[in-house]
Amino acid sequence: MISWDALFSERAKTMKASAIRELLKLVTQPDIISFGGGLPDPHFFPIHQLQECVHDVLETNSAIALQYGATEGVPALRSWLAEDARSKGLDVTVENVVVTASSQQALDLIAKVMLDPGDIALVEGPSYLGALQAFAAFQGQAIAIDMDEQGIRTDILEERIKAIRSGTRPIKFIYAVPSFQNPAGITMSIERRRQLLDISQRYNIPIVEDHPYHALRYEGTRVPSIASLDADGHVIYLETFSKILSPGFRLGWVVAPEPFTRKLALAKQATDLCSSPFNQLIVLEFCKRGYLEPHVAHIRREYAKKRDAMLNAMDEFFPKEVKWTRPEGGMFLWVELPKGIDTTEMLRDALEVKVAYVGGTGFYPDGRGENCMRLNFSYSTPEINREGIRRLSECIRKRL
Numbered sequence: 023m024i025s026w027d028a029l030f031s032e033r034a035k036t037m038k039a040s041a042i043r044e045l046l047k048l049v050t051q052p053d054i055i056s057f058g059g060g061l062p063d064p065h066f067f068p069i070h071q072l073q074e075c076v077h078d079v080l081e082t083n084s085a086i087a088l089q090y091g092a093t094e095g096v097p098a099l100r101s102w103l104a105e106d107a108r109s110k111g112l113d114v115t116v117e118n119v120v121v122t123a124s125s126q127q128a129l130d131l132i133a134k135v136m137l138d139p140g141d142i143a144l145v146e147g148p149s150y151l152g153a154l155q156a157f158a159a160f161q162g163q164a165i166a167i168d169m170d171e172q173g174i175r176t177d178i179l180e181e182r183i184k185a186i187r188s189g190t191r192p193i194k195f196i197y198a199v200p201s202f203q204n205p206a207g208i209t210m211s212i213e214r215r216r217q218l219l220d221i222s223q224r225y226n227i228p229i230v231e232d233h234p235y236h237a238l239r240y241e242g243t244r245v246p247s248i249a250s251l252d253a254d255g256h257v258i259y260l261e262t263f264s265k266i267l268s269p270g271f272r273l274g275w276v277v278a279p280e281p282f283t284r285k286l287a288l289a290k291q292a293t294d295l296c297s298s299p300f301n302q303l304i305v306l307e308f309c310k311r312g313y314l315e316p317h318v319a320h321i322r323r324e325y326a327k328k329r330d331a332m333l334n335a336m337d338e339f340f341p342k343e344v345k346w347t348r349p350e351g352g353m354f355l356w357v358e359l360p361k362g363i364d365t366t367e368m369l370r371d372a373l374e375v376k377v378a379y380v381g382g383t384g385f386y387p388d389g390r391g392e393n394c395m396r397l398n399f400s401y402s403t404p405e406i407n408r409e410g411i412r413r414l415s416e417c418i419r420k421r422l
């Protein structure tokens with residue numbers, strides 16, 4: 023019999039099952055109220071418009087759609103994305119754009135081309151679990167820098183950079199989700215974005231700006247991306263169609279300086295040759311027909327109601343000892359319970375009353391966040407969000 027454990031690489035040995043993926047299995051049980059995943063509401067997928075696009079792509083462009091494509095992406099989509107990036111204030115051409123199998127692949131490829139074992143990635147604390155997994159898979163060392171209500175603490179960040187620089191391992195990048203962060207729901211202020219960019223420039227450490235939620239703003243004023251503030255190529259910028267259209271397409275894109283996109287494309291070639299040209303052409307058609315903007319406006323209105331229902335229920339039901347963030351957009355908020363309550367243990371009580379969430383520790387590379395949890399508000403209806411919070415409040419009261 024083969025002993026698989028003995029054959030796995032050192033890299034693979036560090037890979038562990040993700041709490042989120044395990045939880046996603048529960049979402050399929052119809053009677054569970056799941057605040058666990060990061061899923062768009064499937065009721066809003068624009069089925070008819072997509073049917074139209076699929077039909078037309080097959081009618082008019084099947085030779086390209088059903089063939090292998092360029093690793094960097096279908097040229098017409100790359101041009102559209104470059105134009106889109108310019109309209110958002112990024113100074114780029116097509117050569118700066120690489121289409122990926124969504125942002126998760128971009129994170130994986132960034133880790134692949136940047137991290138040697140032990141190399142350091144500075145991340146927000148808490149940070150996106152999938153990014154931590156991608157960095158760990160290449161034996162990178164993620165170090166979390168605390169956030170406050172304005173985003174990453176740039177004062178702490180600079181201190182840490184100085185301290186780490188006297189050691190032996192290099193810092194390869196700073197990873198941030200500045201708008202409606204997953205998991206904390208915090209939006210980095212414009213001052214912090216400028217300070218972060220300033221640190222990046224002074225210490226010559228690139229920023230990986232992951233921006234999947236920026237179009238999902240429900241209140242407040244737009245804050246420019248860090249990439250749009252950057253004049254000399256310090257930012258690797260990530261976007262995805264997952265949250266604004268559908269994660270099923272597995273389509274995202276990276277906008278970065280050319281030496282970086284060239285290397286990224288080489289890495290992607292070995293991974294999957296190219297992202298699906300069929301999917302790229304369908305999504306391009308959807309965008310060119312002007313369907314994306316109204317669709318995003320629609321889900322923005324609906325998700326705002328879901329967020330409000332969750333926040334109102336928390337005001338009504340949660341004990342006063344509990345703190346939580348009030349995101350201006352996105353899909354998540356972050357709850358902090360009094361110290362001593364372990365949200366991973368409490369999950370058992372929650373599942374008994376048919377509510378699921380993700381405990382906080384997975385979002386920290388150093389195991390902090392024991393008394394925290396992430397709640398998703400975009401998947402269920404406003405009414406179900408309210409009922410789930412009511413049930414969760416009972417679990418919390420039991421533990422207080």
Ligand SMILES: Cc1ncc(COP(=O)(O)O)c(C=O)c1O
Pocket residue numbers: 060123124125126127150152199204232234261262263264269273274
């Ligand atoms: C911050 C962040 N980055 C990346 C992703 C990955 O998304 P996708 O691979 O579907 O684009 C997610 C998904 O939840 C996310 O929240």
